[in-house]
Amino acid sequence: METAKYKRLLPPMRGLARDFYSYCKKHELRFQKCSGCGAWRHVPREMCPDCGSFDYQWAKSAGKGKVFSWSTTTQPMLPQFADAVPYATVIVELDEGVRMATWVVDIPPDQLQIGMPVEVLFDDVTEDVTLAKFRPRKQA
Amino acid sequence: MHPLKDKACIVGVGETPYTRGTDRSQLSQILHATMAALDDAGLKPHDIDGMVLPMPMPTVEHLAANLGIPDLRYSASSNIGGAAPVAAVQTAAMAVALGVAKHVLIPVGWNAYSGAGVRGAGRSGPVGLPPSFGLTMSEYYMPFGLAVPAQWFAWLATRYVEQYKVGLEGPAAVALAARKHAQLNDKAFMRGRPLTMDDYRNARMIAQPFRLFDCCLETDGACAVIISSAERARDLKQPPVYIAGAAEGHPLPADDIPGRKDFFKIGLFFAAPKAFEMADAKVSDLDFVQIYDCFTHIVLLELEALGCCKPGEAWQFVQNGRIELGGDLPFNTHGGLLSEAHVAGVNHIAEATRQLRHQCGERQVKDAELGVVTGFGDFGDGSLIVLRR
Numbered sequence: 001m002e003t004a005k006y007k008r009l010l011p012p013m014r015g016l017a018r019d020f021y022s023y024c025k026k027h028e029l030r031f032q033k034c035s036g037c038g039a040w041r042h043v044p045r046e047m048c049p050d051c052g053s054f055d056y057q058w059a060k061s062a063g064k065g066k067v068f069s070w071s072t073t074t075q076p077m078l079p080q081f082a083d084a085v086p087y088a089t090v091i092v093e094l095d096e097g098v099r100m101a102t103w104v105v106d107i108p109p110d111q112l113q114i115g116m117p118v119e120v121l122f123d124d125v126t127e128d129v130t131l132a133k134f135r136p137r138k139q140a
Numbered sequence: 141m142h143p144l145k146d147k148a149c150i151v152g153v154g155e156t157p158y159t160r161g162t163d164r165s166q167l168s169q170i171l172h173a174t175m176a177a178l179d180d181a182g183l184k185p186h187d188i189d190g191m192v193l194p195m196p197m198p199t200v201e202h203l204a205a206n207l208g209i210p211d212l213r214y215s216a217s218s219n220i221g222g223a224a225p226v227a228a229v230q231t232a233a234m235a236v237a238l239g240v241a242k243h244v245l246i247p248v249g250w251n252a253y254s255g256a257g258v259r260g261a262g263r264s265g266p267v268g269l270p271p272s273f274g275l276t277m278s279e280y281y282m283p284f285g286l287a288v289p290a291q292w293f294a295w296l297a298t299r300y301v302e303q304y305k306v307g308l309e310g311p312a313a314v315a316l317a318a319r320k321h322a323q324l325n326d327k328a329f330m331r332g333r334p335l336t337m338d339d340y341r342n343a344r345m346i347a348q349p350f351r352l353f354d355c356c357l358e359t360d361g362a363c364a365v366i367i368s369s370a371e372r373a374r375d376l377k378q379p380p381v382y383i384a385g386a387a388e389g390h391p392l393p394a395d396d397i398p399g400r401k402d403f404f405k406i407g408l409f410f411a412a413p414k415a416f417e418m419a420d421a422k423v424s425d426l427d428f429v430q431i432y433d434c435f436t437h438i439v440l441l442e443l444e445a446l447g448c449c450k451p452g453e454a455w456q457f458v459q460n461g462r463i464e465l466g467g468d469l470p471f472n473t474h475g476g477l478l479s480e481a482h483v484a485g486v487n488h489i490a491e492a493t494r495q496l497r498h499q500c501g502e503r504q505v506k507d508a509e510l511g512v513v514t515g516f517g518d519f520g521d522g523s524l525i526v527l528r529r
Contacts, residue, residue, distance in 0.1 A: 071294035072348035081285035
């Protein structure tokens with residue numbers, strides 16, 4: 001078990017973030033989907049910025065998307081990630097329309113391309129926390 | 141006619157020396173800059189009866205107690221990062237124009253080099269993050285190793301460079317112009333340290349595509365400005381500089397960058413048309429711009445937001461000395477955050493004021509009558525003021 005060795009920053013498990021990451025722990029990528037107008041959204045919010053509804057469900061994403069942009073960190077800005085440089089914090093646009101910050105594994109940062117197809121994988125970084133990451137996929 | 145147009149003026153500006161290393165606390169730095177601004181205006185501390193603070197610490201209570209202000213009638217704060225000082229000018233202008241206060245102080249002190257610089261974000265953790273965006277960052281970005289501005293604005297810059305095929309000469313022209321102007325400014329931290337294209341190109345990567353000289357400085361210092369009504373300004377020591385236009389604007393959503401439908405639409409896109417309309421001015425009327433230059437690529441985006449050129453064309457707009465002194469639209473004539481100092485852009489307001497008073501010596505923009513100052517902060521909040529003499 002790698003749990004004891006994981007020194008990187010973890011998300012605070014509170015409020016809507018706890019809900020989002022709880023699904024990740026079950027290896028499900030779910031986003032809020034407005035019950036009023038049907039719009040998907042991320043980051044999670046209390047109400048729908050499109051229609052004003054407070055009602056939503058946690059709808060399951062197919063986990064497929066494309067690389068939208070990325071930020072490649074070459075100088076170690078956070079001591080907890082110093083061993084990881086260079087690494088890219090990637091914005092992935094899911095087929096459902098939402099975008100999220102994540103990592104794309106199995107590919108060096110300098111080979112990322114806008115529009116590159118990716119699919120979700122779940123990284124159980126500790127006993128309590130699972131991060132949704134992505135890897136390149138062959139286009140159907 | 142907009143009810144706030146030309147109703148308020150910048151009457152005093154002042155700063156501390158900009159250094160790396162200081163014995164002074166941030167509070168002490170602010171107080172020294174404030175005394176310099178008061179002296180510039182011909183005012184005394186007891187004349188200040190309003191404050192708008194662009195940073196959470198120190199508080200108005202600390203400042204008023206130290207300055208011995210007997211009757212602080214108005215205080216407000218603007219918590220939108222680097223967009224806050226310019227947004228604070230709009231708030232202060234409203235206060236003095238309506239008679240809520242007579243003379244409003246806007247100070248920023250930041251010992252970013254010796255104290256709490258942005259590089260410490262990872263060490264301080266979520267509690268140390270500004271509430272305006274700290275929640276999103278700690279919950280959804282930091283677990284993926286992203287916590288400082290160079291990283292999150294690299295999201296914008298990476299796609300901007302890819303989408304518009306931006307050549308290296310675009311951001312380089314911004315960095316080199318700022319450094320060139322700093323050579324004419326005694327206060328600039330980078331005076332005496334010229335920069336060449338080779339230096340720029342060969343510098344280390346910080347967060348791609350930002351090289352070292354695409355990034356603003358971390359320095360120690362403070363800068364303060366004082367806003368008064370136009371009527372009062374005419375009786376003070378300096379020629380009044382009128383606030384002809386002012387506005388702030390925010391990207392949608394302002395608290396999350398990846399989720400933006402229109403990815404490059406920073407707050408300044410919303411604010412700029414409002415401020416120009418208020419001032420009854422066009423971008424082609426401007427004699428100079430002082431642009432919030434946290435990163436060179438962001439300057440390019442801001443030029444587009446101001447309407448200087450079409451989206452994606454700023455990297456060509458800045459070529460051939462256009463944004464240098466002597467060019468069509470000189471930018472950051474003091475050196476800016478890139479080459480003078482980082483006091484959250486209050487120094488840009490001070491420089492614009494001195495340009496319009498014609499006090500800038502060898503870096504004076506000839507016959508300057510009209511200029512703009514922009515602010516840019518947090519995840520892309522924006523603000524601008526249109527100033528005239």
